[in-house]
Amino acid sequence: MKVFRAGMALAGLMLAGCQQVPAQAAGGTIEAVNHTRWAINHFSVNGQSGIDIIGPHQGGGGGCCFRAPARWQPGMTVKIDWETGIGDTDEFPGYGNREAFLAWAKKVKEAKRRHSAVVPVPDYTGQKTCGITVHFLPCDKVKVITSCHIYSDPQYPVKEPLRMPEPAACAR
Template sequence: MSEITPTGISKPDYPSMKERKMKKHRFKWSVLCLLLAACSQLPAQAGTIEAINHTKWAINRFSVDDNPGIDSIGPYQGGGGGCCYRAPEKWKPGMTVKVDWETGVGTTEGFPGFDKWDEYLVWKAKINAQKRQHSQVVPVPYYQNGGDTCGITVHFLPCNQIKVTTSCDAYGSPNYPIKEPLKMKEPTVCPK
């Protein structure tokens, strides 16, 4: 409420300096609390989708939970680089990812050249006939809650088996969890 001064002009009713400072501090504390709450909910760091191919077949394309791995990967090679896979902050038993991929011939052996068009079309049909589509849901191995995760790496193994890891260590290093050698032979009969 305004008060009347001796001059007859009313003086506006401004909050006191103390009240303004209190409101200002209350606002700052509210913002700080919201920021801290938001930071504590951040998920683990996102990373790329990589792959290591332990087979004689090429991996023509692959994806993890519908996120593409980008590169095709030749036999006994690594690649990928698709964006992004983000592991949840906390690992939970039963966590899985769905991996879809296509295998095919890993060489250009027998390529007749484009100048022999009819032979090329026969060769191409033979190559395409060997392509196979695969899909698997696999468990995500345990990782430390709030610990380092570096995207996801898919290991393509013989008999159309796969393993995944979120490890930040490089393949072949002592702490890397998947120990299979790069060059693995395909058994005559795959286990069911």
């Protein structure tokens, strides 16, 4: 009888533990689409690195991993941290002229900006999820999606063009 009670207590603990761990949807990589003229030097989602530098008007990423909860809940958000910088290296003077190189390196360093935003995760109820894609938009705006469709697919939920016009001034 003691063995039976111990077994039932253990089963109860195991069930309680399972109920406390949220079910997970399919996971995947952390990707990004950069709609701006700035390079994304690095970025992260909830502290998890997106890996690659992403040039202006390009896609990239590939960090591992993002796993959305099995059920979307109203108010779900993720924190995106990123650094922008000069995306055009046409002005790179090479290493032959030290003064020109140092001036260029200073310009690159001064152009770097750190950003952070907490953004809503759109409702993915009834849809398969595949990691997360961060869309960097002009004026330091960010959107995220968990769609399995690729950016060029007509069913992809973000419709902004890759080369978005940037306003002369951003609303703050």
